[in-house]
Amino acid sequence: MKYLFVLGRNVELSAEEVKSFLNRTNNKIKNFKQNENAVLVETEKELDKNAIDRLGGVIAIGETADIHKEELYLGTSNKLNYVIWDYSDKTDKVREHLKRRFKLERLKATEKKLGRMIELQGGKTASTLSTRNLDEQFFTFDDEFGRIIQVCDYEKLEKRDMQKPVRRSELSISPRLAKIMINLSEVKKGKLVDGFCGIGAILAEALLQGIPVIGIDKDKDALDGAKKNLEWQGALSEQYRLIKADSRTVGIGSAEVMVSEPELGEILRRPPTKEKANETFTQFERLMISVINNLKKNISGRFVFSMPYIKVDKGRASCNAEEIAERTGLNLVLKIPEFRENQIVGREIVVLE
Numbered sequence: 001m002k003y004l005f006v007l008g009r010n011v012e013l014s015a016e017e018v019k020s021f022l023n024r025t026n027n028k029i030k031n032f033k034q035n036e037n038a039v040l041v042e043t044e045k046e047l048d049k050n051a052i053d054r055l056g057g058v059i060a061i062g063e064t065a066d067i068h069k070e071e072l073y074l075g076t077s078n079k080l081n082y083v084i085w086d087y088s089d090k091t092d093k094v095r096e097h098l099k100r101r102f103k104l105e106r107l108k109a110t111e112k113k114l115g116r117m118i119e120l121q122g123g124k125t126a127s128t129l130s131t132r133n134l135d136e137q138f139f140t141f142d143d144e145f146g147r148i149i150q151v152c153d154y155e156k157l158e159k160r161d162m163q164k165p166v167r168r169s170e171l172s173i174s175p176r177l178a179k180i181m182i183n184l185s186e187v188k189k190g191k192l193v194d195g196f197c198g199i200g201a202i203l204a205e206a207l208l209q210g211i212p213v214i215g216i217d218k219d220k221d222a223l224d225g226a227k228k229n230l231e232w233q234g235a236l237s238e239q240y241r242l243i244k245a246d247s248r249t250v251g252i253g254s255a256e257v258m259v260s261e262p263e264l265g266e267i268l269r270r271p272p273t274k275e276k277a278n279e280t281f282t283q284f285e286r287l288m289i290s291v292i293n294n295l296k297k298n299i300s301g302r303f304v305f306s307m308p309y310i311k312v313d314k315g316r317a318s319c320n321a322e323e324i325a326e327r328t329g330l331n332l333v334l335k336i337p338e339f340r341e342n343q344i345v346g347r348e349i350v351v352l353e
Contacts, residue, residue: 001046004062004139004146005055006085007037008176010121013336013349014057015039017183021055024186033142035087037126040064040141052150054209056179059128060085062139064146067097072147073107073136080109080135085127085148088140098138121339165232166199166225173261173306177338178205181259184334184351185304187211190256193299195247195291200226202259207235214252215242248290257301261347262287264308268344271311280308281319292328292352302353303330309337309346321350328352 007014018039022029031042048054052061062085065072073080080102084091095111102109112134114127129137129151137148157175161167173181178201185192192206197215199222206213207230217223223242230240243250265280272280284307292303307319316339325332330352339346 001044002040002042002064002144002146003047004060004064004085004087004141004144004148005039005041005058006060006062006139007039008057008059009118010057010336010338011037012121013180013338016334016336017055017057017180020186021051021183024183024188035141037120038085038087038139038141040087040144047150049150052152054179055152055183056176056181056205059152060137060148061150062137062146062148064144067094067145072098072101072138073105073109075135078107080107081112081133082109082136082138083112083114083129083134085114085137085139088142088144090143091140094138094140094145121337160204160233164204165228168199168222168225170267172199172201175201175205178202178259181261181304181306181349182206182209182211184349185257185259185302187257187259187301190300191254193252193255193258193260193295195258195260195295196262197226197242198222198261200229202261203240204229204233204235206259207233207239213240214255215240216245216247216250216252217242218244218246220244248287248294250294252295252298255295255299258292258295258299258303258305260305262291262305264306264345264347265310268310271313271344274312274317277310277312277317280310281317284308285319285324288324289327292324292330296328296330302333302351304349304351306338306347306349309339309348311344311346316346318348321348324350325352 005018028044033040117125118128119125139146161175191212193214194202195216197217203213203215309316309318321335333351333353335350337348
């Protein structure tokens with residue numbers, strides 16, 4: 001099977017998420033090729049029909065098809081609005097073939113434009129879908145042609161984020177990033193621990209995927225908020241456990257992975273001095289080393305967490321992930337920035353195992 005994954009604004013992070021998602025769903029990758037903000041992946045097995053709901057950094061998923069043999073329009077009317085996601089220098093030839101094909105089939109076919117552009121992390125731009133009244137979406141990727149079969153439901157994500165009972169907009173990550181981090185953990189059937197669970201953003205996304213969770217936080221108000229949010233989402237009490245404790249000393253029993261967004265330091269309105277930023281990094285490193293050394297006795301798999309990535313002068317500075325790995329006896333799998341240009345305090349997503 002060959003699938004196209006159209007990636008979100010952080011292309012590097014999204015590509016790693018796709019790899020981890022396929023690994024955690026036991027779907028062997030036979031070939032993996034990237035072109036701009038898309039990857040074409042040959043897999044051993046078919047994707048789940050709801051795979052897009054479990055991915056945070058993917059806009060759409062397509063499946064390759066034979067443009068000469070397969071039925072290209074699955075609707076019933078004689079009118080067809082379509083778009084082409086273009087990742088090939090052969091798209092114009094495909095476009096002409098489609099026009100001839102639709103004309104022979106007496107279809108009133110109109111190609112629409114993808115519409116708006118999104119700014120990718122790093123400054124480049126890419127097309128994204130803005131047209132709603134579409135009957136089909138096709139794609140080209142090098143020599144491959146196919147049809148989009150799954151599209152991210154951003155309205156559902158926004159509702160889950162904005163309408164939950166308790167929100168902390170400056171202190172909580174989005175459902176999108178929570179899903180990315182869960183996939184990077186490659187959790188399968190074991191428990192997921194969030195050592196800094198706050199109001200439960202990561203816990204909520206894990207529970208939606210049927211993953212049992214343990215949430216730890218020192219803040220009772222945050223834990224009360226997490227309980228309200230999980231109940232609002234419909235989580236059953238036997239699926240989760242909330243603990244008021246310090247993750248540097250708490251006992252949790254056995255679990256498979258840790259996925260966390262610790263506090264990233266003060267909320268800053270202007271870039272700090274290098275000295276002030278280094279103080280934040282040193283405190284964060286000490287905290288994470290203590291937390292991981294405590295929890296790793298009970299966690300068999302990966303540790304995925306975010307670290308502060310702070311704008312300083314004309315650039316950005318970050319923690320020493322290599323030092324954290326060395327002092328916890330773990331291996332650094334990846335470290336990828338996740339930020340927007342106007343953010344003073346961004347993130348780096350780290351995976352240790």
